[in-house]
């Protein structure tokens with residue numbers, strides 16, 4: 281029996297992880313569930329999965345959960361705050377940690393799991409975007425096992441020589457090919473993009489995901505964050521990572537070898553496949569995902585991404601090339617800009633404008649510590665918040681581009 285902590289259990293990935301775990305009660309037990317503030321869903325999950333701990337990042341939500349659990353006579357210990365998340369990620373009785381909190385908030389608990397030598401199923405790409413080198417060092421020092429859950433990186437991991445963390449050239453790899461669906465606005469003109477609303481952007485053509493990653497997918501920032509993630513996971517140079525738009529989302533990514541072979545991983549777009557791969561690794565376990573019918577798919581298409589209409593991908597490559605704290609600035613500016621778009625405070629095309637302006641305005645430093653990265657994250661958030669406040673007196677799109 282292996283005990284699992286799920287960070288972000290109330291989210292899309294968290295719920296799908298619980299779905300896979302429920303298919304293998306003889307193999308996995310739920311040790312801890314952790315989320316931000318959704319008490320009602322956490323209570324339901326506690327009743328169903330009976331974890332030893334439940335953590336709410338928000339202190340008031342933790343207080344409410346405690347009351348509800350007592351009323352239902354459920355013997356679950358409640359913790360709160362980022363310390364609570366880190367505690368259940370590093371607990372000695374835990375073997376597997378699913379890191380599926382959204383955004384920069386996922387960094388410290390994922391780091392705690394790495395330092396404690398856990399098997400980490402990493403869905404929270406922001407951890408590697410913000411702190412790639414420091415996180416990979418912690419994985420090595422803590423002798424943790426790191427398994428990528430992002431479907432693209434999971435596909436690459438599967439198509440790489442097994443367990444190889446050697447330099448790509450030493451294992452005959454030429455290039456990593458990340459596929460992108462292109463999002464719901466692939467064929468849109470610049471004029472049509474100006475009219476995009478949150479409701480429209482929240483409809484992804486192939487995947488069911490949380491709000492932030494769905495918007496990131498539509499702007500291609502998600503692909504940009506994945507380029508940075510791939511750089512650290514596979515020790516790849518930026519020029520060894522190519523992005524190809526593949527609207528069917530059937531090939532989840534590919535690895536190109538020096539002999540001309542390209543290995544791909546295919547499947548229906550359902551995150552339970554990479555989740556089951558991570559939980560079972562090195563074994564294969566059932567996921568509940570319908571097998572892919574190539575006859576039904578019939579055709580697979582590919583095209584180059586358009587970084588003119590979708591500048592977020594270009595901005596991510598530029599942040600990666602700048603190095604140091606630039607990816608952390610990119611990530612923080614993106615999180616605040618996406619939240620502002622979802623609250624209808626800015627237009628869709630303001631998102632890349634705000635990120636670019638933040639990257640151009642803040643100094644890039646060499647990374648020295650997690651504390652420094654957290655400070656840079658705060659500084660970038662404040663910079664965007666100030667730009668947003670200035671918009672209260674000016675037309676939004678103009679302010680973002682000054």
Ligand SMILES: NC(=O)c1ccc[n+]([C@@H]2O[C@H](COP(=O)([O-])OP(=O)(O)OC[C@H]3O[C@@H](n4cnc5c(N)ncnc54)[C@H](OP(=O)(O)O)[C@@H]3O)[C@@H](O)[C@H]2O)c1
Pocket residue numbers: 287288289290291292293294314315316317318319337365379380381382383385403404405406429430431487488489490491492493551
């Ligand atoms: N969804 C996908 O298909 C997919 C695919 C690849 C990678 N990912 C990555 O996986 C991560 C999760 O994505 P998602 O789609 O599952 O997101 P989501 O549906 O929005 O869920 C986010 C989860 O994180 C929790 N959370 C948010 N802020 C938190 C905080 N400050 N402290 C602690 N917990 C917090 C939420 O709790 P509450 O419910 O209480 O707010 C929720 O459980 C993201 O990094 C995303 O990029 C997702």
